[in-house]
Amino acid sequence: MSSEGNVQVRRDSVAGRFEILVDDVVAGYADYSDGTDGVREFPHTVVASEFGGRGLAGELVGEALRVTRDENLRVRPTCSFVAGYLEKHPEAADVA
Template structure:
């Protein structure tokens, strides 16, 4: 699989993971003041196991940290990812 790129699409309230022109997955979010609520993550079946979900999580969390936001991982995938990566635990609201 080619390199995974993740970008924020604020108009659609989601982070989008792509490889070339192909959409591999999305992480949906809502903003509640200074809290980024991560609501749902979807990865294309063909891309599962290739780090797409991790790329989405890392980008969302790093962006939240860069902007001084707290994070509320309501999505089970994101909550589990934060648990496995304690370096992001300080962001959890």
């Protein structure tokens, strides 16, 4: 968890993304789309430069993958950050 500010992850189903907020300001997001094959694709993850270096992208992706697992979906990590996260966190790799 980030040590600066109040951090939360929420899902914006309409926009098709998970967002990470710091003190109620959207600091970053991970886009997703759900295919008909039970696979959720994560094509893009962004954290605004002013929020960089706090580990927010990892926190965001970790929560997005947890929700994906809870929904019994698999992950197609086309985003290089998500792919790298899965490599570094074998406990999360079971969704890939």
